[in-house]
Amino acid sequence: MDEICKFLAKNGEEVTLRPVISDDATQIINALRSASQERSYVLMEQYGKDVESERHYISRMDHRNNLLLGAVVSGAVVGCLAALQADEGRREETAHILQIGLHLKQTYRGLGIGSQMLQYAMTWAKEHGFKKLEASIFTTNKRSLNLFSNADFTDEGIRRKRFRIGSDYFDEVCMGRLLE
Numbered sequence: 001m002d003e004i005c006k007f008l009a010k011n012g013e014e015v016t017l018r019p020v021i022s023d024d025a026t027q028i029i030n031a032l033r034s035a036s037q038e039r040s041y042v043l044m045e046q047y048g049k050d051v052e053s054e055r056h057y058i059s060r061m062d063h064r065n066n067l068l069l070g071a072v073v074s075g076a077v078v079g080c081l082a083a084l085q086a087d088e089g090r091r092e093e094t095a096h097i098l099q100i101g102l103h104l105k106q107t108y109r110g111l112g113i114g115s116q117m118l119q120y121a122m123t124w125a126k127e128h129g130f131k132k133l134e135a136s137i138f139t140t141n142k143r144s145l146n147l148f149s150n151a152d153f154t155d156e157g158i159r160r161k162r163f164r165i166g167s168d169y170f171d172e173v174c175m176g177r178l179l180e
C-alpha cells in the first residue's frame with residue numbers, strides 16, 4: 001500500500017492520510033482537544049496529555065506493530081487514528097490483535113474522512129500480518145457505531161457502566177472484525 005493517500009472529502013477539500021511524525025505533536029494535541037470535554041473516545045486518551053509526552057510517545061513507538069495515522073487538510077492535522085497492538089504487544093496470545101480509536105476535529109466530521117482512515121488502517125493491518133481488529137465504543141456514540149458497522153465490524157458484547165465521567169456512567173460496545 002502507499003504510505004500517503006489523498007482523497008477529496010465530501011466538502012471538496014483535499015485530505016492527505018499519512019503516518020504522523022514527532023513534529024506533528026502540537027497539531028495532534030490541538031485536534032484531540034478541539035472537542036473539549038466530549039470524551040467520546042477511549043483509546044487515544046492513553047496519550048496526548050501534552051505536547052512533550054505526545055512527541056515522546058510518537059518517537060518511541062514501535063511503528064512496525066502500531067499505526068498512528070494523521071488526516072491532514074491544508075497542512076493542518078484535523079484528525080488522528082491510533083491502531084495499537086493489543087496489550088502493547090507484550091502478550092504473544094493477543095499480539096495478532098490491533099485496537100483502533102480515532103478522532104476528528106468537529107468541523108471535519110461527517111465528511112467521509114473517518115471511513116477513509118478506517119479503510120487505511122484495515123489495509124495496513126492486513127499487510128502487517130494482524131488477524132483481528134477491535135474497537136471499543138460508547139453505546140451513545142451512534143456515528144462511531146455506524147462507522148464501524150459499515151466497515152463490517154460486528155458487536156461482540158456490551159460492558160455495562162464501563163466508564164464513569166463525572167456522575168454519568170457509559171456502557172461500552174466491543175466491536176471486532178476478523179481479517180483474512
Ligand SMILES: CC(C)(COP(=O)(O)OP(=O)(O)OC[C@H]1O[C@@H](n2cnc3c(N)ncnc32)[C@H](O)[C@@H]1OP(=O)(O)O)[C@@H](O)C(=O)NCCC(=O)NCCS
Nearest residue numbers: 040041102103104109110111112113114115143144146147
Ligand atoms: C466517529 C468519527 C471518527 C467518524 O468519522 P467521520 O468522518 O465523522 O465519519 P464518516 O463521515 O466517515 O461517516 C461514517 C458513518 O457514520 C454515519 N454518520 C455520518 N454522520 C452521521 C451523523 N451525523 N449521525 C449519525 N451517523 C452519522 C454514517 O453511517 C456514515 O457512513 P455513510 O456516510 O457511509 O453513511 C468522528 O465523527 C469523530 O471524530 N467523532 C468524535 C470522536 C469519536 O467518537 N471517535 C470514535 C470513538 S472509537
